[in-house]
Amino acid sequence: MDVTKLKIKKLVRDYIKTRSNIYFGEIYKRSVDDVYRFVYSRTGDKSVSEDITSEVFITLIDVIDKYNFKVKFTTFVYGIAFNKIRQHWQKNKKTFEIFEETNESDDIINNEYAIDSDVLENIEKKEVQIDEVISQLSEILDMLSKKYRNVLVERFINSKNIKQTALTLNLSEGNVRVIQNRALNKARQLSSEMYDTDAINFLESKKISSNNLVKSF
Numbered sequence: 001m002d003v004t005k006l007k008i009k010k011l012v013r014d015y016i017k018t019r020s021n022i023y024f025g026e027i028y029k030r031s032v033d034d035v036y037r038f039v040y041s042r043t044g045d046k047s048v049s050e051d052i053t054s055e056v057f058i059t060l061i062d063v064i065d066k067y068n069f070k071v072k073f074t075t076f077v078y079g080i081a082f083n084k085i086r087q088h089w090q091k092n093k094k095t096f097e098i099f100e101e102t103n104e105s106d107d108i109i110n111n112e113y114a115i116d117s118d119v120l121e122n123i124e125k126k127e128v129q130i131d132e133v134i135s136q137l138s139e140i141l142d143m144l145s146k147k148y149r150n151v152l153v154e155r156f157i158n159s160k161n162i163k164q165t166a167l168t169l170n171l172s173e174g175n176v177r178v179i180q181n182r183a184l185n186k187a188r189q190l191s192s193e194m195y196d197t198d199a200i201n202f203l204e205s206k207k208i209s210s211n212n213l214v215k216s217f
Helices: 008-018 021-044 048-067 073-091 127-143 145-156 162-169 173-194 200-204
Strands: none
Touching: 008 021, 008 048, 008 073, 021 048, 021 073, 048 073, 127 145, 127 173, 145 162, 145 173, 162 173
């Protein structure tokens, strides 16, 4: 069988059924570059990104049978990457709180995205909605310019204040405020044009993180 002609969800189904490296090898080949870019854009470190990308696929082997076929496979894999990035920052005593851990059992395995229960009443019932929000935020922020994205990353992922963000990005505090406002406005515009739900409200609402903030990318 020529696995290169199979769609990704078919590859996943066949791998879950057979555990054949032929299928997983093709899944890896199709996904690895996207995962690496996803991780690198959020860490800025080539070596760290390579290590995390490897960890993502090692974990994927263990949890792939938990994949919800109603959502994009990339969303599922990015969810694993989110947690690996977060674990990296925590291990290195840095703040990277994408989503707040909850008391829901097995939420990492079942959903890969730890979401605050006051935003989504029931994680398992709202799994598809959660996946959609994460996917939307990822797509929107990846469409922003590097300058806009960098400011949002420092402010909303790394939980830095205006002064810290200015020092990190070698900008004035005034420029950070201006860029942040423009970036959020642009992101909000993209969100309203592309989706029925306002994913950027999650970014600003400070409801999904241990700092009461969605840590989008």
